[in-house]
Amino acid sequence: MxxxxxxxxxxxxxxxxxxxxxxxxxxxxxxxxxxxxxxxxxxxxxxxxxxxxxxxxxxxxxxxxxxxxxxxxxxxxxxxxxxxxxxxxxxxxxxxxxxxxxxxxxxxxxxxxxxxxxxxxxxxxxxxxxxxxxxxxxxxxxxxxxxxxxxxxxxxxxxxxxxxxxxxxTLTVNSPTAYNMLHDVVQLKEGDWVVQNGANSAVGQAVIQIAASKGVRTINFIRDRQVRSMSA
Known part of the structure; x- marks a missing residue:
């Protein structure tokens, strides 16, 4: 920032x-x-x-x-x-x-x-x-x-x-993306479930908050940001 x-x-x-x-x-x-x-x-x-x-x-x-x-x-x-x-x-x-x-x-x-x-x-x-x-x-x-x-x-x-x-x-990119995903892709009603990956991203966190305000439940998969060594 x-x-x-x-x-x-x-x-x-x-x-x-x-x-x-x-x-x-x-x-x-x-x-x-x-x-x-x-x-x-x-x-x-x-x-x-x-x-x-x-x-x-x-x-x-x-x-x-x-x-x-x-x-x-x-x-x-x-x-x-x-x-x-x-x-x-x-x-x-x-x-x-x-x-x-x-x-x-x-x-x-x-x-x-x-x-x-x-x-x-x-x-x-x-x-x-x-x-x-x-x-x-x-x-x-x-x-x-x-x-x-x-x-x-x-x-x-x-x-x-x-x-x-x-x-x-940070208002004009990630939050509108989350809003459009929850409103334009499919019609959701209270009690519906949404599953998302990358839920610890800025968009993912906005999805959780906007969904909660609409009574929509979420299942959230997060990604590990740490690079781990890979062995054969």
Whole structure:
């Protein structure tokens, strides 16, 4: 999780290591904290995140244009899919940005999910104000950044009094996936049973909670995240 705040800003530092056990490969990433100004985690080509990612500094955002808002990211998750996007093996890809590099070359800002606080709004916006919380509704908006200018159509206001920042930052991918699985695949009624594997994943935990709220019972198989040595 990347955290940004008024007094401290945290950026991503990736350490990419491999360990093998039998046919299993584990990729390990860690984060470190550094105090910084306006920064973003960017890449100009796909590849190994430890090789292609870099941190760039950029000036404070100019006043927002009409129907846009300047936002400051509070929390931005690091999902396995984010790594796949950087590697170039995920179908959803970000649009290039030309306003973050000193030579105006195109770079991609990493990050898909996140919760941000509104700093200022442009003309034509009446339902958002300073300090409101928003989440991203458009995929791959580049949330691994201190701040961004966003179109009003690409964000959704959330109630900061009813959600923690961590919950809000992870609201738009795993929870909707769980909800759609329980509502769109088959019609369930109270007392029905659902069996799922990977139940200790974020989606799996959301399935359990949403099902319980509907009176649907669950049988949950979990996966062992530890790599165990395999012997013949």
């Amino acid at each position: 990347i955290r940004t705040a008024a007094s401290r800003r945290y950026v991503l530092h990736l350490h990419h290591g491999y360990s093998t056990a039998g046919s299993c490969i584990v990729r390990a990433f860690r984060t470190s904290t550094v105090r910084l100004d306006q920064r973003a985690i960017v890449y100009s080509k796909n590849g190994d995140p430890s090789s292609v990612l870099s941190a760039v500094s950029f000036p404070d955002l100019p006043p927002p244009a009409p129907r846009t808002a300047n936002v400051r990211f509070l929390l931005s998750p690091i999902n396995p899919a984010d790594i796949n996007v950087i590697e170039g093996v995920y179908p959803s890809r970000p649009s290039p940005s030309t306003d973050l590099s000193s030579d105006a070359s195109a770079v991609f800002v990493a990050g898909n999910e996140g919760v941000a606080e509104v700093l200022s709004v442009g003309n034509g916006i009446t339902h958002l104000k300073e300090k409101d919380w928003v989440v991203m509704t458009k995929p791959q908006m580049g949330t691994w950044a201190s701040s961004r200018n966003v179109r009003i159509e690409d964000v959704l206001k959330v109630d900061s009094s009813g959600l923690s920042a961590a919950h809000a930052a």
